[in-house]
Amino acid sequence: MTDEAFPYTRRFLQGRSRDALSDREKGLLEGLVDKVERFTAPHTILNRGDVVDQSTILIEGTVARVIHEDGKRHIVALHVPGDFVDLHGFALKRLDHDVVSIGSVQIGFAPHDRIQKILETEPTLARMLWYSTLLDAAMHREWIMKLERLSADGRLAHLVAELWQRLDFVDLAGENGFSLPLTQQELADACGTTSIHMNRVVKKLRETGVVDISRGQVTVLDKTLLKELGAFDPAYLYGRGPLKLT
Amino acid sequence: MTDEAFPYTRRFLQGRSRDALSDREKGLLEGLVDKVERFTAPHTILNRGDVVDQSTILIEGTVARVIHEDGKRHIVALHVPGDFVDLHGFALKRLDHDVVSIGSVQIGFAPHDRIQKILETEPTLARMLWYSTLLDAAMHREWIMKLERLSADGRLAHLVAELWQRLDFVDLAGENGFSLPLTQQELADACGTTSIHMNRVVKKLRETGVVDISRGQVTVLDKTLLKELGAFDPAYLYGRGPLKLT
DNA sequence: GTTGGAACTTAACATATGTTAGTGGCCGGA
DNA sequence: TCCGGCCACTAACATATGTTAAGTTCCAAC
Numbered sequence: 001m002t003d004e005a006f007p008y009t010r011r012f013l014q015g016r017s018r019d020a021l022s023d024r025e026k027g028l029l030e031g032l033v034d035k036v037e038r039f040t041a042p043h044t045i046l047n048r049g050d051v052v053d054q055s056t057i058l059i060e061g062t063v064a065r066v067i068h069e070d071g072k073r074h075i076v077a078l079h080v081p082g083d084f085v086d087l088h089g090f091a092l093k094r095l096d097h098d099v100v101s102i103g104s105v106q107i108g109f110a111p112h113d114r115i116q117k118i119l120e121t122e123p124t125l126a127r128m129l130w131y132s133t134l135l136d137a138a139m140h141r142e143w144i145m146k147l148e149r150l151s152a153d154g155r156l157a158h159l160v161a162e163l164w165q166r167l168d169f170v171d172l173a174g175e176n177g178f179s180l181p182l183t184q185q186e187l188a189d190a191c192g193t194t195s196i197h198m199n200r201v202v203k204k205l206r207e208t209g210v211v212d213i214s215r216g217q218v219t220v221l222d223k224t225l226l227k228e229l230g231a232f233d234p235a236y237l238y239g240r241g242p243l244k245l246t
Numbered sequence: 247m248t249d250e251a252f253p254y255t256r257r258f259l260q261g262r263s264r265d266a267l268s269d270r271e272k273g274l275l276e277g278l279v280d281k282v283e284r285f286t287a288p289h290t291i292l293n294r295g296d297v298v299d300q301s302t303i304l305i306e307g308t309v310a311r312v313i314h315e316d317g318k319r320h321i322v323a324l325h326v327p328g329d330f331v332d333l334h335g336f337a338l339k340r341l342d343h344d345v346v347s348i349g350s351v352q353i354g355f356a357p358h359d360r361i362q363k364i365l366e367t368e369p370t371l372a373r374m375l376w377y378s379t380l381l382d383a384a385m386h387r388e389w390i391m392k393l394e395r396l397s398a399d400g401r402l403a404h405l406v407a408e409l410w411q412r413l414d415f416v417d418l419a420g421e422n423g424f425s426l427p428l429t430q431q432e433l434a435d436a437c438g439t440t441s442i443h444m445n446r447v448v449k450k451l452r453e454t455g456v457v458d459i460s461r462g463q464v465t466v467l468d469k470t471l472l473k474e475l476g477a478f479d480p481a482y483l484y485g486r487g488p489l490k491l492t
Numbered sequence: 493g494t495t496g497g498a499a500c501t502t503a504a505c506a507t508a509t510g511t512t513a514g515t516g517g518c519c520g521g522a
Numbered sequence: 523t524c525c526g527g528c529c530a531c532t533a534a535c536a537t538a539t540g541t542t543a544a545g546t547t548c549c550a551a552c
Contacts, residue, residue, distance in 0.1 A: 049481075065387070067387070067388075067391045069391065069395055069477055070477075072395065074390070074391050074394045074395050075394075076387045076390045076391055076394075077387070077390075088380040088383060088384070091373065091376055091377045091380050092377070092380055092381075092384065092484060094481075094484070096384050096387060096388070096481065096482045097387060119369075120369065123366065127337065130337055130376055130379075131337045131338070133376075133379065133380060133383065134334040134337050134338055134379060135338075136383055137334060137379065137382055137383035137386055138334070138338065138342050140383055140386035140387060140389075140390060141311070141313070141322045141323070141342060141343060141386060142313075142342070143386075143390050144320070144322045144323075144386060144389050144390060144393065145313045145315065145320050145322055147390065147393035147394060147438055148320045148321075148322075148393060148435070148437075148438030149315055149318065149320050149438070151510095151538065151539090152538080152539075183498090183499065183500090184499075184500065184501095185499080185500095189394070191394075192393055192394030192395070193539070193540085194539075194540060194541080195499090195500090196501090196502090196539090196540075196541080196542095197538085197539055197540070199500065199501060199502085200501095200502095200539090202500095203501085214500095215548095231315055231316075235295075235340075235342065236342040238338060238340070397508070397509090398508080398509075429528085429529065429530090430529075430530070430531090431528095431529080439509070439510085440509080440510060440511080441529090441530090442509090442510075442511080442512095442531090442532090443508085443509055443510070445530065445531060445532085446509090446531095446532095448530095449531080460530090
C-alpha cells in the first residue's frame with residue numbers, strides 16, 4: 001500500500017517510521033484523525049490554559065507554539081507537516097502555550113478517546129506516540145542550548161539548519177533551501193531577539209554568503225558555514241531519513 | 247502505609263500523585279529501582295551519546311543535564327529529588343545530553359526491562375510515567391520562554407522561583423529559601439550567561455533586596471519581587487501541592 | 493491605478509553583556 | 523603548616539543587542 005493511502009498521517013510516517021508499522025497499524029493511525037480544517041489567514045487555533053479533548057496533527061503548512069508575555073510573543077517550538085503539535089495535551093489536558101497557524105495550514109484533529117483506545121490496544125503505536133513527544137522534548141533541549149550558547153546570528157543559522165533537516169525528513173526540503181512563511185518579526189520571536197536586530201542578522205548572513213532569507217524563501221548558500229555558525233549537529237533529531245546536512 | 251515505606255520513590259510520590267496510586271502500585275513503582283548509588287564529588291553519571299538500558303531517579307541532592315559545546319557546559323535542566331532524570335532514555339535509548347551530579351547525590355537505577363513490564367501491565371503507572379516526561383517538556387518550554395524573554399537578572403529570579411516551587415512540592419523547601427549547591431559558574435551555565443556577569447546579577451539581587459544567594463544557601467528576601475522579576479507563573483508545573491508562591 | 497497597511501530597512505544612541513585580567517578568601521591535600 | 527586550586531569578586535574595555543524613530547518597499551483590497 002502506498003503512503004498516498006494515508007493523506008493525514010503520510011508525513012508523520014515519512015518522517016519517522018514508515019517501515020516500523022504494518023499497514024493495519026498505519027490505518028489505525030490514520031483513523032485517529034476525526035476532522036480536518038484549513039486556515040488561510042494567521043489564526044490562533046488553541047489558547048494557553050485551554051482544556052483540550054483532542055490533539056492536533058499538522059498536515060500542511062507551518063504552526064508555532066507560542067507563549068505570550070506582556071504583549072510580546074515568544075515562539076517555543078515550530079512544526080513541520082507530520083508533527084503531532086500538542087500530543088502532550090492528551091495527558092496534561094491543560095495547554096501551557098498557544099498554538100497559532102503561520103501562513104496557510106491544514107490541520108487534523110484526533111479526539112483523545114480515540115488516542116486512548118490506541119494506547120490500550122496497540123503497544124507499538126503507543127510507544128511511537130510516546131516517542132514522538134520525547135523527540136519534542138529533545139528539540140526543546142537543543143533550543144535551550146542554542147539560546148544559552150549562541151548569539152543572534154548563530155541562533156538564526158541553527159533554526160534554519162534544523163528546519164531544513166526536519167523538512168527533509170518529510171520530503172519537503174528543496175536541494176538548496178525551502179519555503180518558510182515566517183516574517184522577520186517571527187524569526188526574532190523564535191530566536192529571542194527583536195525584529196530590528198533580526199533584520200541586521202538576516203542582512204549579515206546574506207552578505208556573508210551563508211543563507212538568503214527573503215520573500216518567504218530560504219536559500220542556503222553555504223551549508224558548511226551554516227552548520228558551523230549554528231553549531232548544528234542533527235543527532236538530537238534522532239532521524240532515520242537521509243541526513244542531507246551531515 | 248506511610249510513604250517512608252518507599253525510600254526511593256517517596257519524593258516522586260510526594261511531588262505528583264500520592265493519592266492517585268494504590269499501595270500495590272506504589273510498591274511496583276518502588277520496585278523499579280534496582281540499585282542505588284551515592285556520589286559525593288561532582289561526577290558525570292551518563293554521557294551524551296551513551297546507549298542506556300536503565301533510567302535514573304534522583305533520590306537526594308541535585309543533578310543537572312548538560313550539553314557540552316566547545317569546552318563550555320550548558321545546563322538544559324536541573325532536577326530535584328523525586329525526578330526521573332532520564333526516563334526519556336527508555337524510548338530514545340541514546341542520550342542527547344550528559345547527566346552530572348552537583349554536590350552530594352543519591353541516585354536509583356531502574357532497568358528498562360522492569361519499566362517495560364510496568365508499561366505493559368499497569369496502565370495507571372504507564373500514564374503517570376508518560377505524564378512525568380511531558381512535565382519535563384513543559385519545563386523546557388518555560389526555560390525557552392525565560393531565555394527568549396528575560397535578561398540575566400530575570401533569568402536568575404525565574405530559576406530561583408522555579409526551584410523553590412519544585413522543592414516545595416517534595417517538602418524540601420524552607421520557609422524563606424532553600425539549600426542550593428550550585429556555584430555562580432553553574433548558575434551562569436543554567437542562565438546562558440558568563441560567571442562574571444552572573445556575579446554582577448547575584449550582587450544586584452542581593453542589594454535590591456530580592457534574594458540572597460551565598461554559601462550554597464538561597465534566602466528569598468521578597469517573594470513578590472522575585473516572582474515579578476522572573477515573570478514566574480507556576481501554572482506550567484501543573485503541581486497539585488500547596489502553591490507557596492502564588 | 494490608488495491607497496493603506498504590513499513588512500522590511502536604516503540610523504543614532506543607550507544599555508546589557510562578553511572578554512580579559514587580576515585580586516583575595518577559603519579549604520583540603522601533601 | 524604550607525601549598526594549590528577553586529570560588530567569589532572587581533575593574534576596564536569591547537561588543538552585541540535593545541530602543542526609538544524614521545523612511546522605503548511590497549502587496550493586496552478597492
